[in-house]
């Protein structure tokens with residue numbers, strides 16, 4: 334059976350790393366990279382590091398507004414599906430590539446499987462939330478990472494079949510953990526000591542596109558206290574340059590280019606805390622037992638907040654500082670599965686294709 338998988342940005346490469354192997358053991362897979370993130374440091378490094386197969390097709394459709402980008406992807410993917418005639422389309426997460434892949438497939442009457450189904454921040458101002466909700470309501474197979482996600486789907490009465498498979502990023506975190514533990518060099522390169530620094534990331538439109546909020550982000554990071562290491566996403570770098578804030582940031586924050594997954598994980602597992610607006614990084618901090626401060630006022634990874642490992646502060650610098658002072662909780666339940674989600678995704682796809 335032939336599956337077209339659509340990916341386009343950094344976390345989707347990470348998620349594909351867990352699924353491509355088990356999927357290809359039973360099915361033919363055509364991996365399509367929309368080019369939503371086209372920088373090497375956000376995409377091809379994962380091919381080398383995580384063993385994601387090299388994409389079979391690169392559409393080069395990055396840039397533009399969300400609507401414009403989604404529309405261009407939809408056109409290109411519609412054409413591709415007509416030519417390839419797959420038995421199913423597989424999409425991950427909540428990006429424009431996810432929505433375009435699902436809609437192109439649904440319109441071509443090709444069954445859609447969605448990995449990371451049911452995640453909700455309940456904030457429709459986030460482009461990601463729109464992409465999640467719409468994709469879930471088009472999908473035939475909804476592969477949920479947690480019980481909370483499956484309950485969201487039940488409440489919304491989605492039409493497709495829901496299966497809780499666990500989180501595919503847990504699979505990848507477990508596979509990479511020994512390499513990350515063995516990598517002491519990244520810490521030395523950053524000039525920090527284990528347990529004494531904060532690892533920060535920020536790239537979401539809601540954090541970096543408005544210059545006033547971007548300035549609040551810079552001030553928050555500068556006022557945190559411990560040394561802050563910030564692997565800088567290209568979008569954030571561009572916004573900081575446009576706003577003339579780069580020198581101010583670099584005066585007090587250790588700024589480096591985006592890191593490969595092993596190097597990033599090596600910094601994450603040794604950090605005193607993580608400060609981020611990323612979805613995936615909140616969860617990776619939880620998996621590593623590192624307290625997280627999230628620069629948003631909502632999260633789709635609600636369990637990390639409920640268990641006390643994650644605090645939502647938006648861009649409130651005082652709240653961020655006091656969250657960093659809190660003691661870490663003593664318990665950390667296994668919320669997101671056992672590290673075998675990739676195999677369950679492949680098995681569920683086999684059942685979908687047998688229908």
Ligand code: UDP
Pocket residue numbers: 343344347534536564565590591592593594595597598610611612613614617
């Ligand atoms: N990541 C990475 N290098 C970095 C920053 C993040 O490999 O310099 C990884 C991180 O471990 C996680 C993923 O990228 O797996 C998160 O991607 P991002 O924050 O872009 O997306 P989101 O999770 O917010 O959708």
